[in-house]
Amino acid sequence: MEYEPVIGLEVHVQLETRTKVFCGCLTDFGAEPNTQVCPVCLGFPGSLPVLNKTALEYSIKVGLALNCAIQGFTKFDRKHYYYPDLPKNIQISQYDLPIAKDGYLDIGVNGQTKRIGIRRAHLEEDAGKLIHRGNASLVDYNRTGQPLLEIVSEPDISAPEEAYEYLTDLKSVVEYLDVSDCDMEKGSLRCDANISVRPRGTKELGTKSEIKNLNSFKAVRDALQYEINRHLELKAAGEQIVQETRLWDEKETKTLSMRSKEEAKDYRYFPEPDLPPFTIDKSRIGEIRKTIPELPKEKMRRFMKDYGLTLYDARLLVISKNTSLYAEERLKAFPSKDKKPVANWLIGPMAQEANSRNKELADIPVSPAALNEIIGLVESGQISNLAAKTVLTEMIDSGKNAGTIVREKNLVQISDESALATEMEAVIKENPKVVGDFKAGKENSIMFLVGQVMKRTKGKANPKIVRDMLKRRLTDA
Amino acid sequence: MALSKETVRYVADLSRIELRPEELEELSRQLEAILEFIDQLDKADIAGVEPTSHVAGLANVMRDDVPVSSLPVEKTLANAPHKEGGYFVVPKVIE
Known part of the structure; x- marks a missing residue:
């Protein structure tokens, strides 16, 4: 029998507010342990949480950018679980009335557009950080109470590669909104994956496993592929698939079963009595909608139209907000109508320079005029393409202009x-x-x-x- | 409502509480009484009543995204039985 994978993703995005979601503690990354905590985020008796207005607005902004319906009435709920990263033994989250629901994100799959449903996006508080050492765990509650937006997709994803595309595009959209730095290494963006398989063409969902500990988009892709194979092998052997949470082991490149067996009902959600509900009126939603900038997909289409770029080039150049601004400045400044050379330089040699320096393209100090100069030297035959790359490297290292570098390094092309x-x-x-x-x-x-x-x-x-x-x-x- | 000892043990387990046999007996009895009391709510006529999410009648209480001072770390850790270098120290827990 032929099977197809069914994948849904839960993405947690840390919203970049100055202070926590329910108290005035700072959210600075890398602070000394337990220096950004107070009675509210530590859950001391008698303390009262109060919602951070900006966190709510950011959540609405993301919801709108993901084509969601924003709830006119929303509230928070308590989720119960006992683990040392949660000082209150409850997490303030949202259960039945998430801020945003029923949206979608269009992704590119083999040159086609595929629509991935967004089931919901809800606001909750982050947990603390544990450092395991010997027989003890060290607990730092600085992260406790930082605003976290959980974005849950519909199980519309049918391949690990699609999951990778979805995450790349989702990250791109959120980053454009200036509400999160989406840095996976810092944990500002985290992902859990749900996966099951079913006979191709059928509707009913198979038994799923949830994969945690996915620290990169590549890990998501690899772990999903591993799980699909594992499910198919169990099916082939006629064995039962158990619903469980599994951890991705990056080193061993395999998933391992977690012992914990808590189920949704064990979280015993109930309305958070410390927080009154919230009404979000249409005019406020309208105001927030106005703050949404041109998003990656629209920008990509405009780059293709305005600068004659290919889909491939345009897609790479809009991947992050900074990259797109940097690229557009240079595309605009190029004197010729044919912008292909600029796109080639940005995607080729300049991206390589950025990579080898562990930087972003937008951090490469080559002004639009300087790039035009290099391209001009190549097009007029004065230097070879190879020499032009040397000029670029030298320009970034020394800040000298192209003409000087060509003279000093004797790079003039020999055409005689x-x-x-x-x-x-x-x-x-x-x-x-x-x-x-x-x-x-x-x-x-x-x-x-x-x-x-x-x-x-x-x-x-x-x-x-x-x-x-x-x-x-x-x-x- | 009858409450089985299994249920009480299960809830205790979720809450990471270990119960001695006599505690299990006593708590089961107490919890059962509490649930019976609450069961009176089933008799109320709630047709056409919206679910209540908050009892104070407030809405939209928010704060601006402005920092206030956090606790000094000595104070935060003052009651911790075990601490080290600014961290709370707990027995190792890995799920």
């Missing part, structure tokens, strides 16, 4: 045939086999010879000229 003849002859002599291949009809082997001449001239030879020279020389002889 007589100046290249000696190197070419040497390469032909050194590589009789490749020369033979070419003569025997393997046309591509000429590129190896071009590369050798480039190497001997430290990248200064004009590869187009070298290629023409070689072709003439080897065809004539």
Whole structure:
């Protein structure tokens, strides 16, 4: 029988408010342990939580950006569980009336658009952090009470790759809204995955497992693939799948069963008596809607229309807000109507520089004018593409302008045939086999010879000229 | 409403409380009395009554996103039986 995976994702986004969701403690990352806590977030008797207005507004903003309906009436509930990261033994969350529900996110799957439903987005308080050491656990409650928006998808995702796309696009949208830094390493974005399999074409859901401890989008993809295989193997062997929570072990690349067997009913939700309910009126929603900027999908379409970019290029350039602003500044400043060279530079050499420096593209200090200068030097044939990359690296390191770097490093491209003849002859002599291949009809082997001449001239030879020279020389002889 | 000892034990387990046999007896009896008292609510006519989510009749009580001082760490940890370097220390718990 052929099976299909059914996947739903729960994403927790830490909202970037200055203070916690129900008290005035700071939310600064990396503070000394237990220095950002107070009677409210520690749950001391007699203390009263009061909702942070900004946290509610951010939640509404995300809900709107995800095409959700915003509830006119919303409230908070207590979720009970006993674990040292939760000083109150209850978590203030939302049960039956989440702030936002019934939305969707369109993602790209193999060039097609697929709509993934968003079941709900609700606001809750974060738990503390545990550091396990020997026989003890150290507890830091600084994170306790930070606002967390849980975004729950419908089980509309049918492949690990789709889950990866969904997360990438969701992160992108939330980041554009300036409500979270979405940094997985800092834990500002976390993901749990629900997965089951069912015979292809049927409607009924199979028994699911929930995977936790997913620290990157790649981990989500790998863990889902592992779980799908595990489910299929159990099915093939005629064994039962048990509903359970499993932990992803990144090192061993497998999931492990967790002992805890708490079920939804064990959380014993009831309305939070310390917080009155909230009404959200239409005019307030309208005001918040106005603060939503151009979102990645719209921006992508505009980049394609305004700058003639391909879908592929546009998609890469709108991936984060900073990247898109950086890219657009440079696309705009490029004097020619054909913007392809700028896109190529941004996605190619400049992205590589950013990567190798562990930085974001937007942190690469190359001004629009400086980029135009480099592209201009290449297009006029004054420097080779290879030399241009050297110029770029040097420009980032020293801050010098392209003209100076070309002069100082003697990078001017050699297009003069007589100046290249000696190197070419040497390469032909050194590589009789490749020369033979070419003569025997393997046309591509000429590129190896071009590369050798480039190497001997430290990248200064004009590869187009070298290629023409070689072709003439080897065809004539 | 009859309350089985299994249920009481289960709830105690969820709350990470260990009960001695005599405590289980006593608490089962007490809880049963409490539940019986609450069962009176079943007799109330609630047709057409919206579920109550809060009893004070308040709504939309919020604060601005403005910091106030947190507790000094010595005070936070003052009652902790075990502490170290600003952390609370608890027996190792891994689910």
